[in-house]
Amino acid sequence: NAGVTQTPKFQVLKTGQSMTLQCAQDMNHNSMYWYRQDPGMGLRLIYYSASEGTTDKGEVPNGYNVSRLNKREFSLRLESAAPSQTSVYFCASSGRQGIVQPQHFGDGTRLSIL
């Protein structure tokens, strides 16, 4: 059982380049999330999708876009990467909408922007 799978695991970009981080879950979860984790700041929510077809901004959405491709997949796109977006990005999913369930995380994408 893979759980939450993130690709790629590592990436180095130059300022201004774009890229898409991929996330897929096999737990039939309705809700999916994108976080960034920076030293001393903990996990900060970028965007979330409560269900297929919906997305909402989190705490730090500027510079990012998301797509909930289907129930399994939720991608995060950086249109024009900036050094401030150097971080570790985590995707998470949680169970049925309307009942609070804990989130389950992937192992992250380590992104460096030069």
Add this chain to the structure above:
Amino acid sequence: QKEVEQDPGPLSVPEGAIVSLNCTYSNSAFQYFMWYRQYSRKGPELLMYTYSSGNKEDGRFTAQVDKSSKYISLFIRDSQPSDSATYLCAMSDNYGQNFVFGPGTRLSVLP
């Protein structure tokens, strides 16, 4: 004031010690409380999940919630070197769309 406060550590203890990890929070709407363990270069892994006040035990781990004080704790008994990791607390309101994480406490258990 941050919504969730957690001592970042690092906390170093000898093998076999009882470890106490704590978080305080300010939002009285939080009803669901979680503890995650995060090893270096890995994602957070769910350890404990509790609703409202009280205690929950799972093996060597005990989670405690005191909503009147807005204070939650995780106790680890008979700590092992394999428990060395960063521990994150997390909490949510009844709607599940406002998950808030603490910054994490780094724990080292020395053999």
